Amino acid sequence: MAINLPGTDVVIVGLGAVGGVAALPLARAGLNVIGLEAGTWLAPSDFAPDEIRNNVRAWPQAVQKANQEIPTHRPNRSAPYSPRQTIHPMMNAVGGTTLHYWAQSWRLNPWDFKVVSETTRKYGPSRLPKGSTVEDWPFGLEELEPYYDRVEHELGVSGRAGNINGKIDQRGNIFEGPRKRDYPMPPLRGTGFTEMMADAAQKLGWHAFPGPAAINSQPYQNRPGCAYHGYCNRGGCHVNAKGSTAVTTIPKAVDTRRLTVVTRAHVTTVEVDRNGRVSGVNYLKDGTEYFQPADVVLLASYTYENVRTLLLSKSKAFPNGLSNNQGQVGRHYFSHNTGASVTALFSRNLNNWYGLPAQGVAVDNWADDNFDHSASDFIGGGNLWVYSDRRPISAAGMSTFGRTPRWGSAWKAFVKQNADRWNQAYLQKTTLPYEDNYLDLDPVVKDPLGFPVCRITAEFKENEQRVAAFIQEKMTDWFRAAGAVATENAPVGVMGPSTHAYGGTRMGNNPQTNVVDAWGFSHEAPRLGILGASVMGTSGARNPTLTAQALGWRTAEYLAKNWKQIVS
Ligand SMILES: Cc1cc2nc3c(=O)[nH]c(=O)nc-3n(C[C@H](O)[C@H](O)[C@H](O)COP(=O)(O)OP(=O)(O)OC[C@H]3O[C@@H](n4cnc5c(N)ncnc54)[C@H](O)[C@@H]3O)c2cc1C
Ligand code: SF4
Numbered sequence: 001m002a003i004n005l006p007g008t009d010v011v012i013v014g015l016g017a018v019g020g021v022a023a024l025p026l027a028r029a030g031l032n033v034i035g036l037e038a039g040t041w042l043a044p045s046d047f048a049p050d051e052i053r054n055n056v057r058a059w060p061q062a063v064q065k066a067n068q069e070i071p072t073h074r075p076n077r078s079a080p081y082s083p084r085q086t087i088h089p090m091m092n093a094v095g096g097t098t099l100h101y102w103a104q105s106w107r108l109n110p111w112d113f114k115v116v117s118e119t120t121r122k123y124g125p126s127r128l129p130k131g132s133t134v135e136d137w138p139f140g141l142e143e144l145e146p147y148y149d150r151v152e153h154e155l156g157v158s159g160r161a162g163n164i165n166g167k168i169d170q171r172g173n174i175f176e177g178p179r180k181r182d183y184p185m186p187p188l189r190g191t192g193f194t195e196m197m198a199d200a201a202q203k204l205g206w207h208a209f210p211g212p213a214a215i216n217s218q219p220y221q222n223r224p225g226c227a228y229h230g231y232c233n234r235g236g237c238h239v240n241a242k243g244s245t246a247v248t249t250i251p252k253a254v255d256t257r258r259l260t261v262v263t264r265a266h267v268t269t270v271e272v273d274r275n276g277r278v279s280g281v282n283y284l285k286d287g288t289e290y291f292q293p294a295d296v297v298l299l300a301s302y303t304y305e306n307v308r309t310l311l312l313s314k315s316k317a318f319p320n321g322l323s324n325n326q327g328q329v330g331r332h333y334f335s336h337n338t339g340a341s342v343t344a345l346f347s348r349n350l351n352n353w354y355g356l357p358a359q360g361v362a363v364d365n366w367a368d369d370n371f372d373h374s375a376s377d378f379i380g381g382g383n384l385w386v387y388s389d390r391r392p393i394s395a396a397g398m399s400t401f402g403r404t405p406r407w408g409s410a411w412k413a414f415v416k417q418n419a420d421r422w423n424q425a426y427l428q429k430t431t432l433p434y435e436d437n438y439l440d441l442d443p444v445v446k447d448p449l450g451f452p453v454c455r456i457t458a459e460f461k462e463n464e465q466r467v468a469a470f471i472q473e474k475m476t477d478w479f480r481a482a483g484a485v486a487t488e489n490a491p492v493g494v495m496g497p498s499t500h501a502y503g504g505t506r507m508g509n510n511p512q513t514n515v516v517d518a519w520g521f522s523h524e525a526p527r528l529g530i531l532g533a534s535v536m537g538t539s540g541a542r543n544p545t546l547t548a549q550a551l552g553w554r555t556a557e558y559l560a561k562n563w564k565q566i567v568s
Contacts, residue, residue, distance in 0.1 A: 002282055007293035008034045008260075010559070011281055012300055013267045013309070016096015018531045019300030020245025021151060021549045022556035027258035029560035034292060035250075036265040036283055038301075039063045039092035042099060042246070047236030051391040054235035060100060062093040063264065069447040071304050071454035073496040076436060079459075082494050084445075089234060089499060090302055094261060095246025097302075097499070098545070099236045102357040103214040103243065105157045106383075106542035107148050107550075110177040111368040113137040115432070115538055118369060119379050127379055129463040132432045133332050135537055138509045138518035141177040147550035147557075149180055152212075154252070155243035156220040157546070159183040159212030173209050175364045185217045188226060191388040193350045193423070194361040200482035206365045211385065213358035214243035214546075223247065226356070233357045233389050265290075268451065269313040270297055270528065276317030278527040284449070295567045296559060300531035300552065303333075303501035304454040307439045307534065310505065310515075312451060323505075323522040328515045330440050332433035332506040335498030336539050337460055340468035342425045344479035345401050345486040349420040352390040357426070360387030366474045367541040368430065378463045380430025382471035383541040384478060386423060395419040401486040425475045429467045431460070431502075431539045437495070439504050458495040468492045500533070500544050507535040507551075520555030527567065529555050 010026055012019045015035040026033050039062040046060055053059040061067065066088045073082045091097040111118055116136045119127050128134065151157075161182040162172025187210035190198070194210075201208035215237075218225045226241040240247045253259040265283045271291070273279045280293035299306050310329045311321035321329055363384040364370060373379055396415050399422070404410040437458035445453050460468075472489045479487050508514030511523035516535055522528040531552040533544040540547075559566060 002289040002291040005290055005292050007280070008032045009294065010296045010298060011036060011292055011294035012298045013281060014038070014096065014301035014305070015094050015245070015250060015261060016091070016300065016302065017098045017245060017545050018548045018552040019298065020095060020098070020250045022298060022300065022531055022552040023253040023259050024154065024249040025553055025556045026560055027253040027256040031258060031560060031563070033253070033259045034294070035259060035261045036267050036281065036292065037094050037261060037263050038065045038266045039094060040263045041094045042236065044236070044238045044240055047238045049229060049231030049235065051231060051393050054100070054231070055233065055391065056393065058087040058089055060093070060236060061091065065092040065266065066090040069453045071456050071497045072442045072445050073456040073494065075459040075494065077457060082496055085497050088497050093246070094250060094263060095244040098244035099246055100232070100234050101545065102233060104358050104543045105152070105212045105214045105546040107176060108141065108540040108542070108547050109175060109368045110141045112538045112540035113140045115379070122369070123373060129379070129432060129461060131434045131436065131461065133435055133513070134432045135508055135513065137537055138507065144550050144554070145177070145179060147554045148546065151546060151549045151553055153184050155214045155248045156185060156216055156223070157183050157212050157214050157243070158185040158187050158217035160187050160210055162209060171209065173362070173364050174207055175367065175370045183212060185220055188213055188215060188217050188359045190361065191351070191355055191359065193352055193388055194359070194386065197386050197478070197482050198361050200478060201363050204477060204481050206363050208361050208363050211358065211360055211362045215356070215358055216241045216243070228355055228359065230354050230356050230389055231391060267301070267309065268449070270299070270309060270322055272315050272317055272322065272525060276525060278525055296527045296529065298529040298531055298555070302532055303504050303534040304439065304497070306530055306532055307504040308441065308454045311441050318525065323515055323525045323528060325524055326512055328506070328513065330438050330504050332503040332537060333437055333439045333456070333458060334431045334433045334502050334539065335458065335495055336500035336502070337429040337431040337464045337468060337492065338427065338500060339490060339493035340429070340472055341427055341490045342472050342475040342479065343399055343488045343490070344423055344484035345418065346421045346483060347485050350423060352388045352420060352423065355388030357387045357389045360385055363478065366471060376470070378466035378470065380463070380467050381541055382427050382429035382467060384471070384475050385426045385428070387426070390420060398422050399488055401488060425479070427471050427475060428541050428543065429464065429471055430541055431464055433503050433537065434461055456496060460492050460495055465492055500539070502533045502536045502539055502544065505530045505534040506537050508537065519558045520551060529559060531555060
C-alpha cells in the first residue's frame, strides 16, 4: 500500500537538463514544486579527470537506472533484435545528463521549424521523403527566440552571435535566425588545430565559426571560467565552469524555497482521477511506495522514460497508456543521425592533448536548407564540427588507415607516431520521423523492478543515408584542405538507443498526430505537461538540449501564467 503524501502544486518527474530548467520559472512564480529525481546530488569532488572511469566504465552514475533499463532495438518489425547495448550514458543525478554532457548549446535554424512548408514551397511536395510523418512545428523560431535567450543567460552560454536583429556578424554563424542580443559570454578560446581548420574552411569559401557552449569562457554568476584541462567528455566539471542545471537553475529554484528536491525517487506511473485528469504520481524510494498528489505533473525523464511512463500508466480513461487514446505515444520517434563520422590523418602533431569537445569550430554551409537542394536527392544536411579533445585510451584506439596491421610492433610504432596526428569530425545530420520508426514496450525484456523496458523499432531511411554520404564528402574536402594525408568514413550505423532521442510525445496542433499541444500540454489528459526532446518533431543538424530547455522554460512559464485556467 503506497504512502499518501501531502499534495503540491506541481510535480516534475526528473530534474535533469529540462526538468531542472523548468523548475525555475515555476518556483519564481511562487508555485510549490516537488522535483522527484531518480538519482542523487553529486558534488564537484565526484568528478575526476579519469578516462577509464568516465569513458570506459560510464561513471559518474549516482544511480544505475539508465543502465538497467536500456531500450532494446530492432531495425524494423521483421528484423532480428540488435545486440543490446551494455551502457547507456544518460545520467541519473540532480542535474541529469547536463552534469557530464559536452554542453554544446545550439539553437535550431529557422528551416527546422518549417520543413514541410519550406520544402514544398521551394522544391515541391514530392521532395518530402516517402513515409515521413514530419510536420511543421506549431510555431516558428521567432516564438522560441525569447526562451532560447532566457535559458542562455540563466545557464551561461558562451558563443558568438551571427545575426542580431537581422544584422549579420561574420564572426558568428551567418546562417542562424535572428536573435535579439548576443550570448552572455564570448566563445571558448580556439586552439592551433581549430584555427588551422578555420583557415582551411576559408580557403574553400566556407564560413567557419566557434560553436556555442554552456561552459563559462569567463567568470559568470559566481562560477569560474573554463580552465581547458579536458577529460570532461562524459565527465563532470570539478570547478563548476560547465553550466549543468545542478549548479545553475536548480540551486536558484531551491533558493526561492518553492522547490523541494526528493532524490532516489523512481517514478513508476502517473495517476488520473475519475475524470481522467492527472492527479499525481507513484514513486518508489528505498523500497517504499509513495503516492505524491499534485495539481499538475510535468514529465521530464528523457525521451525513453517519458514514453515508457505514459505507456505504463493505464487507467479506465486511458486503457492504452496515458494520453494515448489516439495511439500517438511512441510515434514519430527518431534518434539523431550522428554516426557516419570522418576520421583524418595528418602528417604533423595537432597538439590536441588538452581541451574539451565543446571547444571547436563549425561550418553550417551544408546544414538544413542553407544551400540549394534543387539538384540534390535529399532534403536537409549536416553541421560540420571539429574540436580539440584527445585522451590516451581513445587516441591509442585510432585507425591505422590501412597502413599497418592492428597488432604487434608495427602497430605500436604507428600509434606512437600518429596518436596526436588524427582527428575525428562529429557530424550531426537532419533526421526525420517516419511512419514505421517508433517506440513501444518490449514484450519480453524487463528492468529490475519488473517493468518492461522501451523497445525501439527504427532504422535510418534513404534520406538520412544520402545526407550522410553528402556530408562525409564535404567533411573530407575540409580535412583535405587542411592538409590531411588520409581520411576514412564510418558507416551510418544502427538506430539504437541514443543520447539525442526525439519524438514519441510530439508537439503539434493536431491531436490526431501529436501527443502535446503547442504549449507542451497533453491534448488528452488535463494537467499533464511533457518536457524534453520527446516533444520535438525535427532535429535540425545540431544537439537538442538548448531547444528542449527553451521549450521547457516556455511550458513552465505558460503554466505559471495560466495556472487558474489549467487547474480549473
Ligand atoms: C556524453 C553526452 C554528451 C552530450 N553532449 C551534448 C551536447 O553537447 N549538447 C547537447 O545539446 N546535448 C548533449 N547530450 C544530450 C543531452 O544530455 C540530452 O539532450 C539532455 O540531457 C536531455 O535532457 P532531459 O532532461 O530530457 O534528460 P536528462 O538530462 O537525462 O534528465 C532526465 C532526469 O530524469 C531522471 N529520471 C529518469 N527517469 C526517472 C523516473 N522514472 N523517476 C524520476 N526521475 C527519473 C534522471 O535520473 C535524470 O536526472 C549529451 C549526452 C551525453 C550522454
Ligand atoms: S575543461 Fe573546462 S569544463 Fe572541462 S573540467 Fe576543465 S574547467 Fe570544467
